[in-house]
Amino acid sequence: MSKSSTDIETATASKRILLMGNPNVGKSVLFFKMTGVQVEISNYTGTTVGFTKSRIQLGDEEVDFIDVPGTYSLESTSEAEDVAVKFLESKPTAVVCVLDSTNLERNLRLALQIKEYNIPMLFVLNLMDVSKRQGINIDVKQLERELGARVIPAVAVKDQGVDDIRKELTKLIKDIGDEDNRIRPKGESLSNEELWNRAAEIAGRVQSFTRVEKNILERLGELTIQPWPGIPIAILVMVLSLALVVGIGKGIRALILLPFVNDVYAPLVTKLISTFIGPGILRNILVGEYGILIKMVEWPLALILPYVFLFYVVISFLEDSGYLPRIGVLMDAILSKLGVQGGSMIPILLGYGCAVPAVIGTRAATTLKERLLVTLMVCFAVPCVSQTGAFISLLGDYSVFMLVTIYLISLLTMVVVAKIADRVIKGQAEPMIIEIPNLLLPDRKAYFRKLKMRMQHFFVDAELPMLIGVLIAALVIETGILNQVSQWIEPLVVNWLGLPKEASLSLLLGIIRRELAVLPLLDMNLNGLQMFVGSIVALYYLPCLSVFAVLIEEFNLKTAISISIATIVSAFLVGGIVNQIGLLFI
Amino acid sequence: MPIYSLNKDTSCRIVSIPNVSLLESLGIRKGIKVKLKNKQPLGGPVVVQMGTRNIAIGRDIANQIMVEVI
Numbered sequence: 001m002s003k004s005s006t007d008i009e010t011a012t013a014s015k016r017i018l019l020m021g022n023p024n025v026g027k028s029v030l031f032f033k034m035t036g037v038q039v040e041i042s043n044y045t046g047t048t049v050g051f052t053k054s055r056i057q058l059g060d061e062e063v064d065f066i067d068v069p070g071t072y073s074l075e076s077t078s079e080a081e082d083v084a085v086k087f088l089e090s091k092p093t094a095v096v097c098v099l100d101s102t103n104l105e106r107n108l109r110l111a112l113q114i115k116e117y118n119i120p121m122l123f124v125l126n127l128m129d130v131s132k133r134q135g136i137n138i139d140v141k142q143l144e145r146e147l148g149a150r151v152i153p154a155v156a157v158k159d160q161g162v163d164d165i166r167k168e169l170t171k172l173i174k175d176i177g178d179e180d181n182r183i184r185p186k187g188e189s190l191s192n193e194e195l196w197n198r199a200a201e202i203a204g205r206v207q208s209f210t211r212v213e214k215n216i217l218e219r220l221g222e223l224t225i226q227p228w229p230g231i232p233i234a235i236l237v238m239v240l241s242l243a244l245v246v247g248i249g250k251g252i253r254a255l256i257l258l259p260f261v262n263d264v265y266a267p268l269v270t271k272l273i274s275t276f277i278g279p280g281i282l283r284n285i286l287v288g289e290y291g292i293l294i295k296m297v298e299w300p301l302a303l304i305l306p307y308v309f310l311f312y313v314v315i316s317f318l319e320d321s322g323y324l325p326r327i328g329v330l331m332d333a334i335l336s337k338l339g340v341q342g343g344s345m346i347p348i349l350l351g352y353g354c355a356v357p358a359v360i361g362t363r364a365a366t367t368l369k370e371r372l373l374v375t376l377m378v379c380f381a382v383p384c385v386s387q388t389g390a391f392i393s394l395l396g397d398y399s400v401f402m403l404v405t406i407y408l409i410s411l412l413t414m415v416v417v418a419k420i421a422d423r424v425i426k427g428q429a430e431p432m433i434i435e436i437p438n439l440l441l442p443d444r445k446a447y448f449r450k451l452k453m454r455m456q457h458f459f460v461d462a463e464l465p466m467l468i469g470v471l472i473a474a475l476v477i478e479t480g481i482l483n484q485v486s487q488w489i490e491p492l493v494v495n496w497l498g499l500p501k502e503a504s505l506s507l508l509l510g511i512i513r514r515e516l517a518v519l520p521l522l523d524m525n526l527n528g529l530q531m532f533v534g535s536i537v538a539l540y541y542l543p544c545l546s547v548f549a550v551l552i553e554e555f556n557l558k559t560a561i562s563i564s565i566a567t568i569v570s571a572f573l574v575g576g577i578v579n580q581i582g583l584l585f586i
Numbered sequence: 587m588p589i590y591s592l593n594k595d596t597s598c599r600i601v602s603i604p605n606v607s608l609l610e611s612l613g614i615r616k617g618i619k620v621k622l623k624n625k626q627p628l629g630g631p632v633v634v635q636m637g638t639r640n641i642a643i644g645r646d647i648a649n650q651i652m653v654e655v656i
Contacts, residue, residue, distance in 0.1 A: 072611030103639055106613040134638055196615060225640060227627050329642040333630030431644025432631055433608050
C-alpha cells in the first residue's frame with residue numbers, strides 16, 4: 001500500500017538526510033510532517049518495513065529526506081537493521097535521530113551507535129507529552145552537551161517542535177556546506193556493554209523523575225495485558241468490532257444504499273440509456289442483466305463499500321491505540337501451537353481487511369518460515385472485507401447460520417493450513433519477544449488522515465478492477481463466450497460442484513477480485529446448498545490479482561503460482577466434497 | 587532461577603540471558619532490574635516490566651533468562 005521501496009540504490013542523490021531511531025518512536029509521523037508524504041503509521045513496531053524517500057526544501061537547498069525503518073540496534077540481525085546499516089554506510093549528509101523520551105536509555109544506545117559513523121546529527125526528543133505525563137523530566141541542555149549535537153524536544157503528532165526541527169536542520173545543512181563528507185571515517189566501535197553503560201550513564205545524568213498517578217489509559221493499558229481481565233476485554237473488543245462492521249454495515253446497505261441503487265439509480269439510468277440506444281447488444285452491455293452502468297455502482301458501492309469503510313474505521317482505531325499487540329500477547333499461547341507467534345495476529349487481522357497489507361505486514365515476522373505460514377493462512381482462509389460484504393449479501397439474508405458456518409470453516413482451514421505448512425516448510429518457529437506499546441487515544445487528525453488514505457486506496461485499487469470485471473462479465477455474457485466456456489467446465493461446475501452452468505462466471509471474475517467470485521451468484525436464484533458451496537469455493541479460491549502481484553514482489557513468482565494453484569485445487573476439492581455430502585441429505 | 591518460574595509481581599535482577607540479539611537490543615541484559623508482571627495462561631509468554639516499558643517474552647526464551655530475586 002505504501003509506495004516505499006527496499007532498493008537502496010534508488011536513494012542516491014546529492015544531499016541525503018536519514019531519519020532514524022528505534023521502532024515506534026514516531027519517525028513516520030515526523031516524516032509526514034516534514035514532507036507531506038503519507039506513509040503507513042501505526043502504534044506498534046515495524047510498520048515501516050521498506051523505506052520512503054522524499055525531496056524537501058531546506059532554505060535554498062533541496063535535499064532527499066529518507067524514512068529508514070526503525071531498529072533497536074545496528075547489529076545487523078534483521079532485515080530492517082541491514083537496511084539501516086547500509087544507509088549509514090552510503091555516506092549520507094546528516095542523520096536526524098528520533099529519541100523516545102519515555103525510554104531514553106535504550107534510544108540513547110542506538111544514538112551512540114549511530115554517532116560512531118561520524119555523520120553530523122540532529123536529535124529529536126519525541127513523545128514529550130507522554131513522558132511529561134509519566135513524570136519523566138529531561139534536561140535537554142545537558143543532553144545536548146552529552147551528545148555534542150542539538151536536541152529538539154517535540155510532540156510530532158501534534159506538530160510541536162516540527163518547525164524547530166526544520167530550522168535546525170536547515171542550519172546544520174548550511175554549516176556542512178559542500179564539505180565533502182564522503183571521506184569521513186567511521187569512529188571506533190564500542191562493545192555492546194560499553195554502549196549500554198554509556199547510555200545508562202547519560203540517561204542517569206539528564207533524567208529526573210516525579211511520582212505521578214497513573215491515568216485511566218495507563219491503567220487500562222495495564223489491565224489489557226493481564227490474562228484477567230485482558231482476555232474478556234479482548235473478546236469484548238472483537239465482538240464489538242464485528243457487530244459494528246457487520247451490523248451497521250448491513251443497516252447502511254439495506255436501508256440506504258440498496259434502495260437508492262434499485263429504486264432510484266438503476267431505473268433512471270436504464271430509462272436514460274433506453275431513450276438513446278435501441279434494444280440490442282450495446283444496450284444490454286450497458287444496462288442489461290449484467291449491465292456495466294448498473295453493476296459498477298451496485299457491486300462496489302452498495303454491497304461492499306459500507307463494510308470496507310467500517311472495517312477501516314475500526315482497525316485504524318485499534319492500530320493507532322496500540323491495542324493490537326496486546327491481542328498478540330494474549331493469543332500467543334494458542335497461535336504458537338500453530339507454529340506462529342502471537343505477534344502474527346496483527347497481519348492476520350489486517351487480512352480480514354485486505355490480504356495485500358497482511359502479506360506486506362508479515363515482514364515483521366522473525367523467520368521466513370513464519371512469514372510463509374501467515375501468508376498461507378491469509379491467502380487460503382481469511383476472507384477480505386470486500387468478500388465478507390459479498391458473503392453477507394449472499395448468505396446473510398438467507399441464513400445467518402450458514403454465514404457463521406463459513407467463518408468457522410475459515411478458522412478451521414487456518415488451523416489445518418498452518419499445521420500442514422508447519423510440517424512441510426523447514427525451520428523452527430522462534431518464541432515471541434515484543435515490546436508492548438503505550439495505550440494511546442489516537443490523534444484525531446492522524447486517524448482521519450489514515451482513514452482517508454485507506455479509502456482512497458480502496459477506490460483506486462477496487463473500482464478499476466471492478467470496472468474491468470463488470471465489463472468482462474457483460475461482454476462474455478452478451479457475446480455468448482460465457483456459454484462456450486461454461487460448456488467446457490460444465491462437468492466441474494455442474495456435476496461436481498452442483499452449481500448452475502453460469503456460475504463459471506464467478507470463477508472467471510474471481511481471478512480479478514475476491515468478492516467478484518461471490519457477487520455474480522446473487523442473481524442466479526440458487527438454493528441453499530448451492531449458495532453454501534459457491535461461498536466455500538469463493539472462500540478458498542484465488543486470492544485476487546493484487547495479492548498475486550504482492551506475492552511475487554514479497555516472495556517470488558514460484559511462490560505466487562504455487563499458492564494460486566493450491567488455492568484453486570482446494571476450492572474445487574472442498575467445495576465439491578461439501579456438495580456431494582450435502583446432496584445426501586437433500 | 588529462570589524468570590519463568592517466578593510468581594507474578596516479583597522484582598528481580600537478571601543474571602544471564604540466552605544468545606538472542608533482540609533481547610539485548612530491547613534492553614533486557616545482564617545486571618538490570620525487571621519485574622515479572624504476569625504469565626499468560628496455557629504456556630503463553632511472560633510480560634516483563636523494565637522501567638516504564640512492558641515486554642512480552644515467549645516461554646521458551648523466558649525459561650533461559652536466569653534471574654535472582656531482590
